[in-house]
Amino acid sequence: MRIPRCHEPQPMNPGDTLLLSDNNVQHLARTLRMRAGDQVMLFNGDGSECLATATEVDKRSLQVRIESQERPSRDSALQIHIGQTLSRGERMDYAVQKATELGMARMTPLFSERCEVKLKSERQDKRLxxxxxxxxxxxxxxxxxxxxxxxxPEPLEHWVSNVEADLKLVLHHHSACPLGDLPRPSSIALLIGPEGGLTEAEVQLAITAGFQPVALGPRVLRTETAPVVAQAILQSYWGDLSAG
Known part of the structure; x- marks a missing residue:
């Protein structure tokens, strides 16, 4: 049976006994029906992961003992910061999910001229x-x-003017600049436009701020597809994805 893997936002070291967060109690104890003696893999975001054994389980709490800790090499050395113009509902969820799977280091949601999403502060916090x-x-x-x-989320013009990276790219289907002609970076800022595309003024603003316009091929990609394809190509060129 596959050992479940969960994010647990608290410090952990071998030998520690922990009470897991409510979300993990819901998933492990109530949904997966974990019992004492079963194992779970935990990580807290610091780059390590821990194998733990359940010691006490009921419907309201789950206690584990940390058995071992490792720091596997699964994070790309290529630091990609995506400026993703906001899109509606599941499209933004998809972009965040797939960009994370492909090794994104950071994402800043952006408001642009053609962005149709308007978020008030309370709803903005909830979406974040x-x-x-x-x-x-x-x-x-x-x-x-x-x-x-x-x-x-922040305005596009603020992000493009302040983001720092070795290489700054704006996806623009009119560009003919091939990625292979660019110098190898250790960090990349990647600007993704909205469903209606970036305006010419926004593209020029990005270029003035040091962004290089690049095209990924002859077809125009959807806003949630673009970061997936772009990251796959960038990680293949300079990161940790390969066909071999």
């Missing part, structure tokens, strides 16, 4: 917590031991 949970679930599934940073 939701996206963070989407990223955590993607880490649990993909065996990542660190959780990417999800920033509060």
């Amino acid at each position: 917590r939701h996206w963070q949970q989407v990223a955590i679930s993607a880490c649990e599934q993909s065996l990542r031991c660190t959780v990417p940073q999800l920033d509060a």
Whole structure:
């Protein structure tokens, strides 16, 4: 039987006895019906993961003992910071989920001229917590031991003017610049437009701020597909994805 893997946001070291968070009690004790003696893999986002054994289990609490701790090499050395223009509902969830699986280090949701999503402060906080949970679930599934940073949404013009990276890219289907001609970076800022695309003024603003326009092929990708394809290519060129 496959050992379940869960994010547990508290310090842990071999020999520690921990009471797990309510979310994990719900999943492990109530849904998976874990019993004393069963094992679970835990990670808290610091880059390590711990094998733990359940010692006491009931419907309201789950206590485990940390048996061992390792620091596996599953995080890409290529630091990718995505500026993802906001999209509606499941499209944004998909972008966060798949970008996390592909090794994204950080994402900043952006408001742009053609962005149709308007978030008031209370709803913005709720959506940010939701996206963070989407990223955590993607880490649990993909065996990542660190959780990417999800920033509060901000205007596109502010992000492009202030983000720092060795290489800054804006996806623009009119560009003919091939990625293979660019120097090898250790960090990348990647700007993704909304469903209606970036305006010419926004593309020029990004270029003025040091972004290089690049195209991924002859077809125009959806806003939630673009970060997936872009990261797969970038990780293949300069990161930890390969066909071999």
